[in-house]
Every structure is written in structure tokens, then in C-alpha cells.
Amino acid sequence: MTDFNRRQLLGTGFFAGAAIITPDMALAGASPAGWASAVADIEADIPEETMVLMSGKVPAGLNTTLYRNGPAKFRRGESAAGHWFDGDGLVRKFRVRDGKATLAARFVDTPKRRLETKLNAIVQPGFGTPSRAGAVINGPDDTNAANTSVMMSGGQLLALWEGGSPVIMDPETLETKGFKTFRRDLRQMPFLAHPRVEPDGTVWNLGGNGKGTFVWKLNPDGSLAQAQMVPLDRNSYFHDFTATAQHLIIVMQPWVQDGFKFPLSTAMSWKPELGTRVLVIDKNDLTKRRMFELPSFAFFHLADGWEEKDGTIRFDGCIEADPTFGQRAASALLRGEYIKAPTPMLTQFVLRPDGKAEMQMARIAAEFSTNDKRIAGQSRRFTTHVTGYRQTPFPHAIASWDWSKGRDDKFDFGDHHLVEEFLFVAKGEGERNGWLMGTTLNLKAGRTELHLLDARRVSEGPVATWQASVPLPLTFHGTIA
Amino acid sequence: MNNFKSILTALAMAGASFSTAAVAQNAGSSLTVNFTGIEDKQGAIMGVLVDSEAAYDGKAAPVRPLMVAVDKAEVAAMIDNLAPGTYAIKLFHDVDGNGKMGTNPYGMPIEPFAFSNNAVGNMGPAKWTDAKFDVKAGANVHSIVVK
16 A cells, blocks of 8 residues: 555544544534633733632642733724734733732733724734735734743743744733844744743744744743754644654644735645655754654644653644634634534654654544643653533533543533633642643633642542633633743 | 845845945935934944935935944934935845844844835835935935834
8 A cells, every 4th residue: 555545544534533423513503602702802901800719729838820821802993803813912810829819911012912003903914814904014023913822931921922023021010021032133033832841941942834944942041042944845834843852843734835925824725635744853953854644634732742762752732634723713703603623633643763653542622732841751641631612612621631541531611611721730749740720711700710620630620710800812822830 | 924025125225236326416405314213223224315216116226325323223314415306215224234134044124124204015115105205405304213
């Protein structure tokens, strides 16, 4: 059998299975209007407030801050952003200290936001938004929405996008301090919202896709260690990548960029006949590369990877049969429409030393995969993920998948909660020895909630839940500090 | 984002024109150009003064090159002996003093650039129609924000 046929066969069987176990196509078109607040507009920064403890007990001595970022302003005047990914970033600071939880949130003060505020119109182009009259684009950072994630770097809180520079914010006041310039000639450079952080604090990241991608390496103090373009053999769109202790792993899905135009997503085509390629690059010598072939799939998110003694590489991610979500469904959300896209499925990737690659399905719906960051690059057993997709375009449950037992430890918040990414907060030695901290949007109460779960007893539900005074639209990613 | 490269093309000749500058001597108008809002107080403002759309688009020689050393947030260029008429200016701030408009590894401009009337482009240089201004008989002043 030729490689091509093998790939086709694997692809067919693979997603046929996925479709059978997630038979929620029947729900397509069912759009409870209730979820509209997931993508609603926030008009002003949220001054610090004390959240109300709704249930449970705050663990003694818990002192942690969860920063989260997500788009929170999509419409101005008669105009609207054309995609969920294009709203202005609102950075939220949830802090639990002295038995209390507080919330504050501030918009990232970008050139895009300033211009659009002045014009009272959405004019700057983006992933799914066209350029409109009044647009000012002298470089990528003029379109930077700074809305995707945050990271702590050298004492600074950086608001991350992917097509341009990080934005520096004060971690206490959330005041915007301007674009981060790692080196003078690296202004206006793309920097993905998914940096991979080694346990010692060394950061690896990528920027840009096309004939090449730019590899960023930062020292634990946030300074630039290395910056280098590496060639790619496919103009594949990627929102995320992963790494092991020794390698960078770039998954090149067959969602490829044909050229450059705004909105960006209209320059991208789905070409499943190309299959998926996985490029593995040696961290110590970026010219040492290996390529693996996999069936076609689309994806946004991966979790950390590791290598075994014999050189086998493993990592996991949330994959979709095609990129309908990014292409169309995430645009429709802003119009209050629910287009049923293929459900993202948790999958482990295995790259063998002999050059063969496999995918092992957990056979559960999963997105926003995260893991215990203390063991990034080392073998691990658990992946935390959102799940419970049903009547709305958003998940309703949080779970921790056990790769060794093939079991999901899941808590479902119920139909009226939209569940966001949860992150691990360490307590003691050992994977999962700690909490999962994350937020939901409680549609019934019309308020955002902060939850703390025992990472080893997810199905028992929150050990503590706090409620904010306001509903905030859903976030994408965050960090624990 | 290849369209940004047209900014480079548009401004590349600003530097190149130093060796080929046509010097139009014409006792008449004077023009003071104030460059404001400069963030990096080093290097030089490099640009061209042109008197036609062709010259603005790099298809004809500019009237005068502009080069002003930058040591503070506002600097100025004095241009004498201009014929009254319609002109435009395009410039970049050569912060690192290498005589070229700096780019990042993807070819994006990373040194400030500006056009007369503070005209802005959309993924490219501002257009002649937005950047052109009149120089009248006598003393004229034009200000450009460089950032």
C-alpha cells in the first residue's frame, strides 16, 4: 500500500469512529439564545471587586493569581468584528489570597482599540474581519488584538496574540505599557500565544507560518536567548505547537495559506488530500529535522510532549475532522448563530524512532488541553480538558483524562454553565497534586464564576466557587502566577 | 504581508536619491518642515521632497533630498529657493543610522515612516493625493509627526 493510500484509509476510519461516538449533529441549528453573553461586548474595564464565595471552603494558605485573556469588544456603531478571534483583548486577574477572591479586568490598550474607539467603528482587519474604511495598517501590530493568552516573563505580564508582538502589562494594575521588543530588529514580529515553557523557565515559541517560521527562545529572566528563522515546506496555519525536553514539534495541518489577504482566514484553504505533516526539530541544532506523516486533521491546541528512552515522542492534542469551526462557526457565533462544527477529539500522537507515526484516540470530546507545567517535557499521565459539548457551541464540563487507565474524571457544571480552560495549581510533589482553577460563565445567574477543584477528584466538583458581579465573555487562555 | 514591502520600495529611493538629487534653484518660496513626535532621539530623518505624482511614486527625480540629524523629539529642515506649487514629502527615521529603512526578518518595516499631511496608507505608502500640499510664495511651514 502506498503512503498516500494508507493515509487515506487511516483518515476515513479515524473520523468515522469520531462521528459515531459524538452523535450530536442532530443539535445543529439549535441555538439557545442564552449563550450570547459568551461573545457579548464589555464597555469598560472592571475595577477590582471582591468575589462572593458561593459554596465550599477556601483551602488555607492558598495564594495564587489566575490571569486570563479573551476578546470582549466586538461591535462598535453599526459595525462588528467578523470572527470570535478578532475582539479586543480583556485581561482578567482572578486572585485568591487570605481566604478571599478578587477580580479585576482591563482591556489591552492597543493601537487597534484606540483607533476603533475614536472612530466608533470596527475598521482594522483580522482573522475573520475585513479591512474597512478608516483602517490604518502600517504594520502587523496595528491590527494586534492582544486577545489570546498571557504569560509572565521577567516580572512583566505579557498579553499575547499570534500575528504580532506581545503587549506589556503591569501584573498588578493591568496597565498597558506598550509592545514588547525583544530586540530592536524584532519589532512587528509574530509571536504565538502558546509558548512552551521548560521547568527551569526557558521559553520556546514560534512566530508566523509560510515558507518559514521564526523560533524564539527566551531565558528564564525573559531576555532573548536565540531568534532564528527555520524553513517549513508547507504554508500550514498553526495556532499552537509543542515541545519535548529535546525537540520542538510543529504539526502542519492541511489548512494552508494560499497567499496573503484580509480577512486572514479567507486566504486559507482546507486541502485534506495533503495529509498532516509533523516536523520535529532538535532544540540544540535547529537544522536537525525529521518529518512524520499523519492522516488529515485540523487542530488548534496541543499539550506538552515528551520522549521515551528509545526516542519515541508522545504528545496529545484536540483534533477536528476539518476546520469548520475556525473557518465559519466561530464567525457565526458573533451573529448569534450556531453552526455545528466537527467536535474536537482528544488524541495522543506517537512518533516512532523508525519514522512511523500513529494517532491514538481517547474517544472523548476535548478542547483547551492543559497539563501540570512542572513536568513539561517529561512523561505524564493526565491531560486536563474542557468537554461536555451539547446544546450550545461551548463546553459544559471540565475533566482530567487518565492516559494510563483510559478514563475521564469529569465534572459537568450543567447546561447553564459555559466552561473555560482550567489550569493546574500545584500544592505538593506528584502530578495532579494540587488544584484545577478556572472560570465558567453562569448563564442563569448572568455572572462569571471562579472555581477551584481538587485535581485528583474532579468529579466531586468545586471545593470552592466564587461569583463575580458581572458576566464576562469567554476567554481563550491564561496563566497561573 | 508582502504589501508592506511597497512601503520599503517607496522609501528606498529616499536614501538612494542623495547621490542623484536634482537641485532646483529658484529664488522664491521657502519651506520649513517640522518633524515632531520622534521617539528615538538618534539617527536621522531621511526623505524626499517631490513635486509630482510621478516623482512621488519614484518614477521621476525628487526636487530635494531631506536629511536631518535627530538629537531631540522635534527637528526641522529648512528648504529655500522653491518654486511655488504642489509638493509632497515622504520620509523614514533612520534610527540606527545605516542609511536603510530597517525591516524585521519577515520584511516588515520597523523604523518609523511618515508622509506630508500626516497622510496614512493602508498596508502601503500613503497616496500622492493625500500627501500633496501647496507651497505658496514666501515662507511656508509644514509639520509631520514621525512615528
